[in-house]
Amino acid sequence: MAEVNAGPPWIAAQAERLLAQRGHAWLLQGPSGLGQYGLAIRLARAWLCDEPTPQGACGHCASCHAFDVRAHTDLCVLMPETLMLELEWPLGEKAQKEIDGKDRKPSKEIRVDAMRDAVEFAQRTSGRGRGKVVLVYPAERMNHVTANTLLKTLEEPAGDLRFVLASEAAHQLLPTIRSRCLAHTMVWPGEEDSLSWLQRQDVDPAVAKKLLRAAGGRPEDALAYARAGLDPAAWARLPKAVARGDVSVVSGWAPAQALDALQKLCHDLLATACGAAPRFFETADLPAPGPAGAMAAWSRELMRTARTVEHPFNAGLMLESLVSGARSALNSRH
Structure with a gap:
């Protein structure tokens, strides 16, 4: 998967540092466009990998394959349903049936029903024997009910369970959620590194510089502008x-x-x-x-x-x- 294997170099460097540390729950925080989702994916994939390296997942084991095809039994992804569909993560059977049946529209928040499923997931035994991971993004899309449902499991995880919460507005999270996580503030790459990476994504150099300014120096936001066709x-x-x-x-x-x-x-x-x-x-x-x-x-x-x-x-x-x-x-x- 491109989002995992060919991300920005500053994301790879942060992943290597975090993988060398201990802790069952990380909160990746910072403004949009700095790569919280990509870093969360790298961490989750490496934690579950059968043959991990200091740099991350091996990319070729059965666990990595299951991760790539969105079918890993030891991974629980919590996102707004609109984002799950956009990023091609499978919805729960009940949610998919309700949306397919036009009973409701995909949610723009992380639903409490999905969080309850995650709590139940946390109680199960690891299918592959390398522990389990719950990934939450964007974490600020949990309402108070959803966040409170997570609290107990976050504080006292069952077995070898790890959490990675990624947020673009960590100040909106409940203080009790923040206090139960190790915080990592996303690295802000320099302009030269950002422009070099944008050019590798086929963004014209002259356009890249202007869109990077429009994005306030956040390279992934600048790339999103380019792909959306924003005219400088x-x-x-x-x-x-x-x-x-x-x-x-x-x-x-x-x-x-x-x-x-x-x-x-x-x-x-x-x-x-x-x-x-x-x-x-x-x-x-x-x-x-x-x-x-x-x-x-x-x-x-x-x-x-x-x-x-x-x-x-x-x-x-x-x-x-x-x-x-x-x-x-x-x-x-x-």
């Missing part, structure tokens, strides 16, 4: 376009994508107002910031919107509302 020129036009109230600049975007871009714009404008350098946009592409009070209020409104952006009643109206809010903040006189 359109990104550069966005700040001044929304200042004019031009909704067409985000035409066809999902509300979550537009919100992310506006939060980055708001960040850069607040930074420049304080004399700092912008992070996501070039200085020349930014409009003048609005008054401090209006900008702070806009930032708070964007954070409130983030709580419900994945469930818009009408995507088009939400895009209009987001651009209207940006225009009002940037052109406010108070």
